[in-house]
Amino acid sequence: MNNKIWLSSPHMGGKEQEFVKEAFDTNWVAPLGPNVDGLEKDLEAFTGAKHAAALSSGTSAIHLALIMLGVKAGDYVLCQSFTFSASANPIAYQGATPVFIDSEKDTWNMSPEYLEKAIIELISKDQKPKAIIPVHLYGVPAKMDEIMAIVAKYDIPVIEDAAEALGSTLNGKACGTYGQLGVLSFNGNKIITTSGGGALISDNEDYITRSRFLATQARDNAPHYQHSHIGYNYRMSNITAGIGRGQMLVLNDRVAQRRFNFEFYKKAFAGYVGISFVEELPGAFANRWLTCILVDSNLTNGKTREDIRIALEKENIECRPLWKPMHLQPIFADAPFYGDGTAEKLFKDGLCLPSGSNLTEKDLNRVVEAIKLVLN
Numbered sequence: 001m002n003n004k005i006w007l008s009s010p011h012m013g014g015k016e017q018e019f020v021k022e023a024f025d026t027n028w029v030a031p032l033g034p035n036v037d038g039l040e041k042d043l044e045a046f047t048g049a050k051h052a053a054a055l056s057s058g059t060s061a062i063h064l065a066l067i068m069l070g071v072k073a074g075d076y077v078l079c080q081s082f083t084f085s086a087s088a089n090p091i092a093y094q095g096a097t098p099v100f101i102d103s104e105k106d107t108w109n110m111s112p113e114y115l116e117k118a119i120i121e122l123i124s125k126d127q128k129p130k131a132i133i134p135v136h137l138y139g140v141p142a143k144m145d146e147i148m149a150i151v152a153k154y155d156i157p158v159i160e161d162a163a164e165a166l167g168s169t170l171n172g173k174a175c176g177t178y179g180q181l182g183v184l185s186f187n188g189n190k191i192i193t194t195s196g197g198g199a200l201i202s203d204n205e206d207y208i209t210r211s212r213f214l215a216t217q218a219r220d221n222a223p224h225y226q227h228s229h230i231g232y233n234y235r236m237s238n239i240t241a242g243i244g245r246g247q248m249l250v251l252n253d254r255v256a257q258r259r260f261n262f263e264f265y266k267k268a269f270a271g272y273v274g275i276s277f278v279e280e281l282p283g284a285f286a287n288r289w290l291t292c293i294l295v296d297s298n299l300t301n302g303k304t305r306e307d308i309r310i311a312l313e314k315e316n317i318e319c320r321p322l323w324k325p326m327h328l329q330p331i332f333a334d335a336p337f338y339g340d341g342t343a344e345k346l347f348k349d350g351l352c353l354p355s356g357s358n359l360t361e362k363d364l365n366r367v368v369e370a371i372k373l374v375l376n
């Protein structure tokens, strides 16, 4: 059997262990410490956000962002349907109701058209949304210019889920810095990883200061344990932050490698009309976290996404259908949805290909050949 080709596996740069060793040598084996402060500085410098809080996960960052915007039971939050469940689950943690918005075809992200439809209808029912969560899925920038123009009309704050989009920019501005708050993830399969972790970024210092406070059990300033708020244990540890500092040193290389993967696949399937990719719009720069293909079985002699997925699995190549939209998930079956079936169709026809920055050209060729064997 050929060796396994993973969808997106961790790729250390070499310096991570030095930061972790320093934490051991100085006995900062604790939550918080110099590596946490250092990673926050690195993230601020890289994204251009004025403030960053390193947290235990991207999910906890979304949860704290909702709390910062005052989202509570009975509120409505608009969320991109085509995403990972972690974008939407924190809405439920707060007892609020998610309202799901379909994708548009250019970027696969939140449709500005259905976003505005939903806002107008909810306002007419006296259910004005408290927040909006667009996502930069697979690292492809959403249409933030249009989205920000719409929310400005109705004065609704934005939490940008940039968990998959560290290194992506739109008109030179980092994904995650368009909204009031931005969310990053360093989970094991993301473009860089701390084995697990995330961050909340914002230009609003108060949001970040209060998030750090809530993320460390909301301890009031007193010699004893005194609490005036419900707290959370959401801070990143100084050990994992050390991995993060090492990873930040190679982030630009990782983006370049993932973009190389995308170009490699695109060139390989240039002659195949039934295989298509999501392109960058003018002004957009995608980190190409995962390269995804759409399979149009009308143009592949009937060969479907599933035919390809199963063939790759047999070749010991990990691949995955695109995210199943939230409005089709059993847990969110009752949530309102605005759209026309775009995300549903992407889910039906789409496949994520192996996209790790540690893949060799030999690996990429193995993937391409296995797919061509199905198509030819």
Ligand SMILES: *Cc1c(COP(=O)(O)O)cnc(C)c1O
Pocket (backbone or CB within 6 Å): 056, 057, 058, 059, 060, 083, 084, 086, 087, 135, 161, 163, 164, 184, 185, 186, 187, 196, 197, 198
């Ligand atoms: C990974 C991911 C998250 C959650 O991040 P974690 O660090 O795994 O909690 C949120 N949204 C999207 C779109 C993601 O891909």
